[in-house]
Amino acid sequence: MKVLSVVGARPQLVKLAPIAAAFASTDHQHVIVHTGQHYDADLSDVFFSGLGIPDPDVHLGIGSGSHGIQTGGVLAAMDPVLAAERPDWVLVYGDTNSTLAGALSAVKMHLPVAHLEAGLRSFNRRMPEEHNRILTDHAADLLLAPTEEAMRHLSDEGLAERSVLAGDVMVDVCLRIRDKILSGAQAAPALPDGIDPHAPYLLATLHRPDNTDSPERLDALLGALAALPLPVALLAHPRLTARAEQHGIDLNRGSLHAGRPLPYAGLIAAVLGSSGVVTDSGGLQKEAFLLDRVCTTIRPETEWVETLEGGWNQLVPNPYEFSPAEWAGIATRPAPATPRGLPYGDGKAAQRVVEFLERHKR
Structure with a gap:
């Protein structure tokens, strides 16, 4: 199985770290495409080195710009990459312009899309992230939800059949670093x-x-x-x-x-x-x-x-x-005395993501 990950911003690089590690323990091929949406070294380079992520296989170098320019730039640059790689899955992360553009490019080329961190909703349509995540969820073939609440949102939008509860990969890396x-x-x-x-x-x-x-x-x-x-x-x-x-x-x-x-x-x-x-x-x-x-x-x-x-x-x-x-x-309030529970999973979400991609591969 070949999986192509599309990332471009700091939070996505953090999520990529446990996914890349999970793939490294398998025989699957994992291709990393960095769009360059975050091009500042403090928001990009240090995350590859600090989290042990393999260097990107492709760096698109998109950089800054308006939402339309940035999204369009990634969309145009992704087409030849996907045409050359023809992955079994295009895996997009979160809610950025890179996520929407990566998903849209894959859909136009009839390549299966999996959305990590699917189903999140702020219900604030002023946020560009909200547009990106909703459009990506409705375009994707497999929705990897981090929480039960995200699963409910996807069900409310008629997407239950495409949705699975994977847990939150941020827990994996956060607890490991902690x-x-x-x-x-x-x-x-x-x-x-x-x-x-x-x-x-x-x-x-x-x-x-x-x-x-x-x-x-x-x-x-x-x-x-x-x-x-x-x-x-x-x-x-x-x-x-x-x-x-x-x-x-x-x-x-x-x-x-x-x-x-x-x-x-x-x-x-x-x-x-x-x-x-x-x-x-x-x-x-x-x-x-x-x-x-x-x-x-x-x-x-x-x-x-x-x-x-x-x-x-x-x-x-x-x-x-x-x-x-x-x-x-x-x-400056003190921490609550009440236990916080484990709503985001047990720190093994990345392994489940790989298993779900294997299970749902066409």
């Missing part, structure tokens, strides 16, 4: 200047367009983070850095200490060392949950609704609307 860190086999993360790793701190990220494109909103959000009573390690995504520079907004003020994005193992170590997380990232919400750290999500909704159970995650779309004391109480 165990290495706790055993002392992983070096301490390079936190931003001004953050003492041995003292309480919060870890923060912001990158979504709804939070960064309006200078007024971005300034208000950063002001809320800067007013918190604990130091805040802000891992600045290139989008955040660009928007802040464009609008003359200072990322270092008050409690805020900005630094570069971390390699995945460094990120996990930073979460483990923190008192809590403040983010608009879907992946980081789940990683905080898996690592027993409270998360405050700067969005009105989340695809990972399981993290909300018991108060492990709390949605606060407009933190600047709270009084400083109320906001500080939310962001």
